[in-house]
Amino acid sequence: MTQLIPMPLTVIGGYLGAGKTTLVNHLLRNANGRRLAILVNEFGELPIDADLIEADDGDVISLTGGCVCCSYGNDLMMALVDMAKMNPRPDHIILESSGVALPGAIAGSVSLLRDYVLDGILVLADAETVQERASDKYMADTILRQLQDANIVLLNKVDLIDDAAKPALNDWLQEKSGSASIIETRNSALPIEVALQSFEHDGNFLADRSTHSTSQFETKFFNLTNSVNVEVLANELAAASEIVRAKGFVSDEEGELKTLQLVGQRYDITKAPENVEAGLVVIGVKPLPNLSHTLTGI
Amino acid sequence: MTTIYSAKKIITMNPVRPEATHVAVRDGRILGAGSLAELKGWGDYTLDERFADKVIMPGLVEGHSHAMEGTLWRYTYVGYFDRMDPNGKVWSGLDGIEGVLDRLKEADANMEDPDAPLPGWSLDPIYFNNERVTREDLDKVSTTRPVGVMHASGHILNVNSKALEMAGLLKTGLNNPGVPLGKDGLPTGELKGPDVMTPVGIHVGFDRDMLACDEQGLVDFAKLCVRSGVTTATDLAARLPDEAVEMMSRVTARENFPTRIVPLRFHHGVTPEELIAHVLELKKKTSDRLRLGMIKVVVDGSIQGFSARMRWPGYFNGAENGLWYISPEHLQQIINSSLEHNIHIHTHTNGDEATELVLDCMEEGLLQHPSRDHRFTLQHCQLADTAQFRRMNKLGMCVNLFANHHFYWGDEHYNLTVGPERAERMNACATALENDVPMAIHSDAPITPLGPLFTAWCAVNRLTASGRTQGEAEKIEVDEALYAITLGAAYTLKLDGEVGSIETGKRADFAILEDDPETVGGESLKDVGVWGTVQDGRVFPASEL
Numbered sequence A: 001m002t003q004l005i006p007m008p009l010t011v012i013g014g015y016l017g018a019g020k021t022t023l024v025n026h027l028l029r030n031a032n033g034r035r036l037a038i039l040v041n042e043f044g045e046l047p048i049d050a051d052l053i054e055a056d057d058g059d060v061i062s063l064t065g066g067c068v069c070c071s072y073g074n075d076l077m078m079a080l081v082d083m084a085k086m087n088p089r090p091d092h093i094i095l096e097s098s099g100v101a102l103p104g105a106i107a108g109s110v111s112l113l114r115d116y117v118l119d120g121i122l123v124l125a126d127a128e129t130v131q132e133r134a135s136d137k138y139m140a141d142t143i144l145r146q147l148q149d150a151n152i153v154l155l156n157k158v159d160l161i162d163d164a165a166k167p168a169l170n171d172w173l174q175e176k177s178g179s180a181s182i183i184e185t186r187n188s189a190l191p192i193e194v195a196l197q198s199f200e201h202d203g204n205f206l207a208d209r210s211t212h213s214t215s216q217f218e219t220k221f222f223n224l225t226n227s228v229n230v231e232v233l234a235n236e237l238a239a240a241s242e243i244v245r246a247k248g249f250v251s252d253e254e255g256e257l258k259t260l261q262l263v264g265q266r267y268d269i270t271k272a273p274e275n276v277e278a279g280l281v282v283i284g285v286k287p288l289p290n291l292s293h294t295l296t297g298i
Numbered sequence B: 001m002t003t004i005y006s007a008k009k010i011i012t013m014n015p016v017r018p019e020a021t022h023v024a025v026r027d028g029r030i031l032g033a034g035s036l037a038e039l040k041g042w043g044d045y046t047l048d049e050r051f052a053d054k055v056i057m058p059g060l061v062e063g064h065s066h067a068m069e070g071t072l073w074r075y076t077y078v079g080y081f082d083r084m085d086p087n088g089k090v091w092s093g094l095d096g097i098e099g100v101l102d103r104l105k106e107a108d109a110n111m112e113d114p115d116a117p118l119p120g121w122s123l124d125p126i127y128f129n130n131e132r133v134t135r136e137d138l139d140k141v142s143t144t145r146p147v148g149v150m151h152a153s154g155h156i157l158n159v160n161s162k163a164l165e166m167a168g169l170l171k172t173g174l175n176n177p178g179v180p181l182g183k184d185g186l187p188t189g190e191l192k193g194p195d196v197m198t199p200v201g202i203h204v205g206f207d208r209d210m211l212a213c214d215e216q217g218l219v220d221f222a223k224l225c226v227r228s229g230v231t232t233a234t235d236l237a238a239r240l241p242d243e244a245v246e247m248m249s250r251v252t253a254r255e256n257f258p259t260r261i262v263p264l265r266f267h268h269g270v271t272p273e274e275l276i277a278h279v280l281e282l283k284k285k286t287s288d289r290l291r292l293g294m295i296k297v298v299v300d301g302s303i304q305g306f307s308a309r310m311r312w313p314g315y316f317n318g319a320e321n322g323l324w325y326i327s328p329e330h331l332q333q334i335i336n337s338s339l340e341h342n343i344h345i346h347t348h349t350n351g352d353e354a355t356e357l358v359l360d361c362m363e364e365g366l367l368q369h370p371s372r373d374h375r376f377t378l379q380h381c382q383l384a385d386t387a388q389f390r391r392m393n394k395l396g397m398c399v400n401l402f403a404n405h406h407f408y409w410g411d412e413h414y415n416l417t418v419g420p421e422r423a424e425r426m427n428a429c430a431t432a433l434e435n436d437v438p439m440a441i442h443s444d445a446p447i448t449p450l451g452p453l454f455t456a457w458c459a460v461n462r463l464t465a466s467g468r469t470q471g472e473a474e475k476i477e478v479d480e481a482l483y484a485i486t487l488g489a490a491y492t493l494k495l496d497g498e499v500g501s502i503e504t505g506k507r508a509d510f511a512i513l514e515d516d517p518e519t520v521g522g523e524s525l526k527d528v529g530v531w532g533t534v535q536d537g538r539v540f541p542a543s544e545l
Helices: A020-029 A076-083 A103-110 A140-149 A163-176 A230-239 A292-296 B036-042 B068-072 B097-109 B135-139 B161-166 B194-201 B215-227 B242-252 B272-284 B328-341 B352-368 B386-395 B403-417 B420-425 B429-434 B452-461 B478-492 B522-527
Strands: A007-013 A036-040 A053-056 A060-063 A068-071 A092-096 A116-126 A152-156 A181-184 A217-222 A243-251 A257-263 A266-271 A279-285 B002-011 B019-026 B029-034 B046-048 B055-058 B060-062 B118-123 B147-151 B156-159 B190-192 B230-238 B260-266 B294-298 B344-349 B377-380 B398-401 B439-441 B510-513 B530-535 B538-541
Touching (some): A007 A103, A020 A116, A036 A076, A076 A092, A076 B194, A103 A140, A140 A163, A163 A181, A181 A243, A181 A279, A230 A266, B002 B036, B019 B036, B055 B478, B060 B452, B060 B478, B068 B215, B097 B147, B135 B147, B135 B161, B147 B161, B156 B194, B161 B194, B215 B242, B215 B530, B230 B294, B328 B344, B344 B352, B352 B386, B386 B398, B386 B429, B398 B429, B398 B478, B403 B420, B439 B452, B439 B478, B452 B478, B478 B522
Parallel strands (some): A116 A152, B002 B046, B002 B055, B230 B260, B260 B294, B294 B344, B398 B439
Antiparallel strands (some): A060 A068, A217 A279, A243 A257, B019 B029, B055 B510, B156 B190, B510 B530
């Protein structure tokens, strides 16, 4: 039996009402040809906007663009085992955890399944209520553990709070979430390339060697011809909380090409596949820090 | 057609006439209990003297069990304690890893297909000085077939190398607290927690939904009920899809099915609105021996799994607080809707913080939807303190305490999980009764064996497996314990008008005993022999199952 390439899986966490379902719908609308599989704890109050649904077959809801949505009820691992048998396989799994779940624990379990590779953990925080929740008699430690587990925190519903309150809230979130990247959002709106890493292994994602930006995000391409200490580089990228994602192929000090993938503060360094060229794409919140020294000076 | 049974003694649980020598039965119900002379007044009768040297009690009620105990017996039993299977065979307890391996080797030798999985259950290394079972140990059983042994707690699974290999986990570099690694960097074969157990468990023969019970499992579970004197038993958490309800309706309706089954709909996996809607539908399908329409809500995890939600100061060994399995908002919504629709809820809480949350939500729910007789029941509720019992009383709640837990894991709670003081207050039966909280006690079978008389023994003696008395002040009297396993449990299910005592008009549900539990002494309650049961007037000798 040939081992298929593992499917990337992104965990979406956060308490009730933080905007998890809205984010899922937003990503489905902007899937751009990616076949997403959504795993939700429950189908309740139907989590998917009606116009995206093509057919509802009970356990699996078929969505536009070849996407699907399944409910995992009380047995997430079994649902993941079942999903791995889907044909064709989805391009990317989005796992919406329940409001009280600890997304880090879910990611730890997912890491045991050979059919999946963890892309990252996105945790939504409701700008209006997150601090109040984080001091709730019953839920405080759960909320804080969710934030701690995050690679990316979406500070959602920022349009509902005063601009003056944002810096303090950002600082508080940064402290609670370690070095996670913090992104302010409204209605959970987030470009899909920021939310989900593409995992092509052939290096095609480096074809577009341009630097471009939107009002909030910036994508930069770095031509890395020199050798660097990949571990030190990854650490520096991880420490810059503006940098949300980075991916590319970097030549290490022995001259061997490595794959570097980073989300928030978490990164993986693995042996690069054959026939790829060096280069690194960095996506982050504007303005990105000046990385030229980091990337060339080590 | 009236049958009058004679007995050495009939314990009625009816204070009007607590003892009798005869009981008259017609159409599966009790005409009355008394002397033969008194009962003759009902007209023509047949005198049945087969119980003349037996003691008759009301059929025992198990208020917290899972029908999957019947299913588990198809796997190899490797527990530390002697345990009787549905066919009456007593499997001797195993007091070391060698014994466990020998029994698994025997099972292996009896299997024809060399690739078929070999599942075992009820392992408990705390009785082997906590010596861990490794994959190398289980490789001695087989290297060709996947072998997996579930712990008694249900929270840990040990597997052999073949099983790890099949799940893709026989490799280095794993980083998961649920998968301990050996010196070689490979998993030791111990898998802790449901999420880690599932992907390997499917390869060793553990079914996809561990709480599900199939047709054979339900029949076998009912046999265990007869052997332990139980005539009404809960199946306390099931998803109850249509096909399962259809199967249970069909099986329980059989003329020779001996047990009244009360399945509760598990809250997980559906929204509160869907849950209420489903249970209202289920209510319509209720039948005499299949009572549907109740809800089970799981609020937290387990104490020995360190997933129970604890109030300050938390776990004795410093473990991080446990997990919520439902948000307060959803719990409140389910409670409010259930009060509004007169649906009966039982909540699973182990830690005292989880219990506190349920009490808070009940207080709020009852303000919005006052209910005079809801009987919402806190299940397990192992760590509740006196103040919480007082609140239960004020809120009209019942409690079903996990008396058996004290025996099997009391020492571990004392030393490791909650520490000495709280270990002594765990499953506080005496405090519940002092505060007039209607109380039942339970086995949580298959976590511990089904057997209400054993459960009563646990509550009366509060001995741990090592032989210490833990929590002298929380012991209860024999009569209180016998009440808890009959009327007490029936009350928590709103069945006390039908079962739980032997008196006019009630179901002819009896436990037929070899000894008199009222006189054998509290220390011998667990040894009271069970001849079988009578359920709805039908006689079920354990010897003929």
